[in-house]
Amino acid sequence: xxxxxxxxxxxxxxxxxxxxxxxxxxxxxxxxxxxxxxxxxxxxxxxxxxxxxxxxxxxxxxxxxxxxxxxxxxxxxxxxxxxxxxxxxxxxxxxxxxxxxxxxxxxxxxxxxxxxxxxxxxxxxxxxxxxxxxxxxxxxxxxxxxxxx
Amino acid sequence: xxxxxxxxxxxxxxxxxxxxxxxxxxxxxxxxxxxxxxxxxxxxxxxxxxxxxxxxxxxxxxxxxxxxxxxxxxxxxxxxxxxxxxxxxxxxxxxxxxxxxxxxxxxxxxxxxxxxxxxxxxxxxxxxxxxxxxxxxxxxxxxxxxxxxxxxxxxxxxxxxxxxxxxxxxxxxxxxxxxxxxxxxxxxxxxxxxxxxxxxxxxxxxxxxxxxxxxxxxxxxxxxxxxxxxxxxxxxxxxxxxxxxxxxxxxxxxxxxxxxxxxxxxxxxxxxxxxxxxxxxxxxxxxxxxxxxxxxxxxxxxxxxxxxxxxxxxxxxxxxxxxxxxxxxxxxxxxxxxxxxxxxxxxxxxxxxxxxxxxxxxxxxxxxxxxxxxxxxxxxxxxxxxxxxxxxxxxxxxxxxxxxxxxxxxxxxxxxxxxxxxxxxxxxxxxxxxxxxxxxxxxxxxxxxxxxxxxxxxxxxxxxxxxxxxxxxxxxxxxxxxxxxxxxxxxxxxxxxxxxxxxxxxxxxxxxxxxxxxxxxxxxxxxxxxxxxxxxxxxxxxxxx
Numbered sequence: 044x045x046x047x048x049x050x051x052x053x054x055x056x057x058x059x060x061x062x063x064x065x066x067x068x069x070x071x072x073x074x075x076x077x078x079x080x081x082x083x084x085x086x087x088x089x090x091x092x093x094x095x096x097x098x099x100x101x102x103x104x105x106x107x108x109x110x111x112x113x114x115x116x117x118x119x120x121x122x123x124x125x126x127x128x129x130x131x132x133x134x135x136x137x138x139x140x141x142x143x144x145x146x147x148x149x150x151x152x153x154x155x156x157x158x159x160x161x162x163x164x165x166x167x168x169x170x171x172x173x174x175x176x177x178x179x180x181x182x183x184x185x186x187x188x189x190x191x192x
Numbered sequence: 193x194x195x196x197x198x199x200x201x202x203x204x205x206x207x208x209x210x211x212x213x214x215x216x217x218x219x220x221x222x223x224x225x226x227x228x229x230x231x232x233x234x235x236x237x238x239x240x241x242x243x244x245x246x247x248x249x250x251x252x253x254x255x256x257x258x259x260x261x262x263x264x265x266x267x268x269x270x271x272x273x274x275x276x277x278x279x280x281x282x283x284x285x286x287x288x289x290x291x292x293x294x295x296x297x298x299x300x301x302x303x304x305x306x307x308x309x310x311x312x313x314x315x316x317x318x319x320x321x322x323x324x325x326x327x328x329x330x331x332x333x334x335x336x337x338x339x340x341x342x343x344x345x346x347x348x349x350x351x352x353x354x355x356x357x358x359x360x361x362x363x364x365x366x367x368x369x370x371x372x373x374x375x376x377x378x379x380x381x382x383x384x385x386x387x388x389x390x391x392x393x394x395x396x397x398x399x400x401x402x403x404x405x406x407x408x409x410x411x412x413x414x415x416x417x418x419x420x421x422x423x424x425x426x427x428x429x430x431x432x433x434x435x436x437x438x439x440x441x442x443x444x445x446x447x448x449x450x451x452x453x454x455x456x457x458x459x460x461x462x463x464x465x466x467x468x469x470x471x472x473x474x475x476x477x478x479x480x481x482x483x484x485x486x487x488x489x490x491x492x493x494x495x496x497x498x499x500x501x502x503x504x505x506x507x508x509x510x511x512x513x514x515x516x517x518x519x520x521x522x523x524x525x526x527x528x529x530x531x532x533x534x535x536x537x538x539x540x541x542x543x544x545x546x547x548x549x550x551x552x553x554x555x556x557x558x559x560x561x562x563x564x565x566x567x568x569x570x571x572x573x574x575x576x577x578x579x580x581x582x583x584x585x586x587x588x589x590x591x592x593x594x595x596x597x598x599x600x601x602x603x604x605x606x607x608x609x610x611x612x613x614x615x616x617x618x619x620x621x622x623x624x625x626x627x628x629x630x631x632x633x634x635x636x637x638x639x640x641x642x643x644x645x646x647x648x649x650x651x652x653x654x655x656x657x658x659x660x661x662x663x664x665x666x667x668x669x670x671x672x673x674x675x676x677x678x679x680x681x682x683x684x685x686x687x688x689x690x691x692x693x694x695x696x697x698x699x700x701x702x703x704x705x706x707x708x709x710x711x712x713x714x715x716x717x718x719x720x721x722x723x724x725x726x727x728x729x730x731x732x733x734x735x736x737x
Contacts, residue, residue, distance in 0.1 A: 090310060106227050107313065109353025113430045116350055122464050136214070143349035154222075165210040168203045170343040171419075172471035173350070180197045183475055184343065 044068075053131045053150055054079055059100050062089055070095070082110040090122040097126045103141075104132035104152070112144050119145045119174060140165035145174030193254050193560065194339045194485050196304045201486050203417040204301040207308060212294035220293070234314050234352070236307030237293065240610050244288040247310040247609045248300060250561050252320035252338040252362075253281035255305075257548040262303040263543035270296050275544065276604060277529070277537040278645075279652050281319050281561040282310055286608050308346060313354045313441070315345035315426075319361045319369050322560040327486060328568050330569065331381045332389060334364035336482040337418070340474065344419055351426045355433035356441030358426070370563065370733055371655055373405040373683035374395045377589035382412060383586065383606060388705045395425060395455065396447030399649035399727055403685050404444045409451030409459060415479075420472040424462040428455065471498025489556050489571065493521035494576050506581055508634060510591035516579060517570065523577050525555075527584065528593035529568040535617045536602035536643075536651075537565035546587045553703075554580045563652070564601055564640075594600045597706065598624060601652065605662065606643030606669070612645035614669035614695070620683070622699050622718040627706070638718030639709060641702065643671075655679045657719040658705055659686045669695040675705070675731060684720070689732050704734040 052057070053059075058076035060069075062084055077098025080086070080177045082105075093099060099118065101111035111130070118124040120162065130141050130149040135158050141149055151158070169179040207705045211231075218228040230241075236247035248263070263283060266698060267275045270292055272286040277389060278330030279456030288296065300306055310317055318338040325333040339358065346352060351358075361375040372378030378394035390412050397406030413421045432450075434440045447455045464474055501507075503737060527547065529539050539547075544549055551559045554576050555569035572580055584590040593599040603609065620643055627633045642656035646663075659674035671693055673687030693701045709719055712726050723731075 045377070086491045107230055107353060108435065108436075110322045110431055111353070111354065112350045113205070116427065120686070138355075140349045140352055162213075165213075166203065166206050166347070168206070170203075170346045171348055173348075180199055182203075183478065 048116060054098075057098060057129070062092055065092055065096060067095060077127075078140070080111070080114060082114070084114070086114050086123050087151075088118045089161050090187060091122055093118065093122055093124060096125075098127045098129060099124065099126060101146070102131050103134065103137055106134055106136075112140065114144045116174070139165060142171070143173040143175045193256060194251075194335075195481060199306065199662075201294045201301070204304065204306050205298075206279050206303055207306065208294060211605050212299060213265040215290060218504040226557070230312065231629060233312035234309055235293075235297075236310035237288070237290075238311065238606055238610075240286065242553075242608070243286065244290055244293075245608070246288045246293075246296065246307055247278065247287045248283050248285070248305055248307050249310045249317045250281050250283055250305075250515040251342055252318055252324070253322050253336050253561040254335060255559050255561070257552040257559065257591045258546035259305055260544050260551065260559055262299065262305065264541040264548065266296060266299055267479050267541035267544065268519050269299075272641050273486070273542075274537075274538050274540045277539060277561055277565040277567070279321070279565065279601060279603075280317060282317055284485065284604075286604070286612075304582065305623065310367060311357070313356050313358075314352055314355075315348070315358045315360065319359070319370060319563065321363055321365050321376075321526065322568050323570075324364055324561065325486060326517050326519070326524060327365055329366040329648075330364050331366060331383060331517075332364045332560065333483075333486055334362040334379075334381060335486050336479060337364075337379070337381070337391075337415070338362050339482055341422065343416070345422075345514045346447075350423070351430060352736055354430055355435045356425070356443070358429070359702055368683070369679055371652070371679035371683050373657060374399055374403070374652075374679075377422070378406055379418070384412045384536075388414050390430065391426070393421065396452070397683070398442050398444040398446040399652060399654045400442070400527070401439065401647040402444070402558065403654045405442075405450060405683055405685065407447060409452055409456035416474045416476060416506070417467055419474050420466045420469060421459070421463055423466060423472065427462055429460045432458075453708045463653075487521060488521050489558070490522055492519050493573065496521060501578050505585075505590075505592070506578060509581055509590055512592045512596060512634075512637075513594040517572075521574055523572045523574055525569045525577065525580060526562075528591040528599055529566060529589070530593045530599050530624075531588055531591045532598075532624055532633075533621055536620050537604075541735050543587060543589060546583075547589065550580060550583055566597065580639045584716045591688045595637055595640075596634050597639055597641065599625065600624060600641050600643065601656070603645050603650035605643070609645060611648055613647075613664045614645050614671065616643040616645040616651065616662060619660065619669075619698060623702050626699050626703060630704075635694065636706060636710065638713070639706070640719075653677070654685045655683060656686065657723075658702065660702075665692070667713060668718055671695070671698045671701075673705070673735070675728060676720055680720075687728060689728060691737050693735075701735045705731055 060077040078096045079100045122151040238245040270286045276284040320334045362379045364381045374397045379391040393410040394406035555571045560568040600620040602620045604617040605613035639657040641658045642653040643650045643660040644651040655677040660671040662673040663670045677685040678687030
């Protein structure tokens with residue numbers, strides 16, 4: 044898929060390393076700040092290491108690859124990760140999904156910098172429970188009664 | 193049927209707005225071809241040989257007369273005056289201009305129709321039994337569940353960028369006639385020993401170049417847990433499904449690679465984390481509200497039998513195309529759109545308009561679509577069946593083809609589709625013509641013929657009694673023949689009988705096969721029974737001998 048953008052600047056800017064290069068020593072020396080996950084990293088088996096990092100980044104430069112969404116879900120649900128999750132190299136057409144996925148912050152690809160983030164606020168309604176439903180009418184919730192217990 | 197509320201209509205408008213913006217960005221070259229392809233497909237828009245093709249969703253094959261009228265309007269205004277019914281109960285337009293897409297989607301939204309997720313690597317339209325709610329042997333109407341699950345996976349934040357397409361079918365009948373096992377995921381409604389309603393779950397079926405039957409990975413998931421369970425299936429697929437080989441994207445390849453048991457285990461492990469999450473429990477009050485929408489609009493009337501008119505053509509049609517509704521006094525009428533010389537699945541705007549009127553008049557405004565490219569009027573009073581037939585006759589819509597050999601299922605093939613390897617439509621027409629000349633067209637029953645123009649298998653040829661798969665050798669169309677496929681009670685994949693046959697000889701080959709069938713058929717036997725009894729060799733010898 045299309046990815047002409049150099050990924051390294053962000054990785055460098057946020058002091059990110061692949062999970063196997065993470066060490067608490069480097070962290071202590073302020074050489075690294077977080078981990079950049081690859082789409083095929085197995086989140087659950089890396090839980091111990093991932094939980095040490097204050098920042099985990101996921102890369103969305105591949106337009107059609109949605110693995111990161113499930114990785115983020117597992118980071119929150121299975122790993123119990125409480126730190127910041129940042130999406131890098133984001134296409135603007137992914138924002139509506141990123142907003143609701145459990146990701147805390149994002150950095151658009153340079154070609155989308157001119158867009159206001161309102162661009163992706165097309166919907167006021169959602170049909171499913173997700174990590175973040177703020178500001179949306181949740182159609183799946185019945186108005187009168189609470190969710191099935 | 194499901195009644196849209198203000199949120200639903202608002203959502204459709206917002207979706208139209210979003211896609212219109214994306215089209216504009218593409219026209220201004222801000223989106224590249226690959227990016228736009230991914231975005232337009234999830235709005236049902238394909239780039240075909242001559243124009244764009246738009247696939248409109250008919251969720252679980254239920255629509256109303258007003259929607260049919262609007263589809264006719266769209267066929268006239270934006271297309272060349274016709275539409276095409278697909279084998280997944282949807283409807284397609286073949287001559288769409290990109291610049292008119294915003295307008296078209298807005299016109300669709302006016303009657304609560306859309307093209308959301310009718311293509312692309314997402315959860316697609318959910319199919320169901322076209323006789324849902326009106327058949328006698330039913331566990332429960334599948335459509336309220338289809339609607340809830342459809343809503344849940346609409347623009348889902350986690351599962352909108354899957355490795356491949358994901359087709360779900362839900363069956364509420366006791367017996368499976370919708371082919372659960374050839375879907376990426378099939379749900380069979382079920383009741384457990386505590387009398388709770390739930391689903392058996394089948395995963396990993398699919399047709400295409402490597403047809404596979406799904407594996408049952410769960411005997412029973414209670415209805416309130418179905419959303420979290422489906423999410424777990426999709427999560428395992430999303431993370432582990434192959435993405436780097438375009439021929440191995442579907443979940444069936446993952447299930448095959450891991451084995452059904454291992455796959456089920458991974459789903460189960462993931463499900464442990466979410467099955468007790470109250471936010472993911474199916475909302476029973478919402479389900480009950482939707483169930484109310486699907487309550488039958490008819491009550492039993494004094495049981496009058498369908499009139500027997502002394503009209504030979506009516507008798508044949510009634511025999512083939514009319515069955516009893518579970519509500520006494522009512523019939524279910526199938527409209528076969530397969531009159532001699534027609535294009536399988538195609539329906540003219542004028543025909544849609546007339547059918548909408550007839551549906552309003554005779555079927556309380558409800559219409560169903562089927563995987564055999566038919567339309568069904570579900571609520572026809574027995575007293576009205578003859579009048580309806582008479583009206584259909586005026587518009588030449590009374591073909592008595594249901595369950596006969598005259599009813600051929602075919603994809604658009606190389607006349608329209610950019611993926612096709614061979615033509616489908618003209619082969620269907622030539623076969624119809626041959627048997628018409630021999631005066632056999634309506635007399636042959638117990639077998640069906642499906643023609644797919646390429647391995648993508650849109651006409652479901654693998655599950656037909658006689659399946660033709662189009663290939664090209666050099667610049668010529670060839671057809672590989674499979675025999676013995678079925679979706680009756682159980683999905684069975686047909687077997688190849690030998691080398692592919694050229695477009696010039698394919699009609700002869702089909703005639704040979706039908707002749708062997710007719711020569712050996714005992715009273716009341718259908719094709720698969722004959723095939724089982726006499727074996728495939730006799731057919732091979734006749735075709736290649």
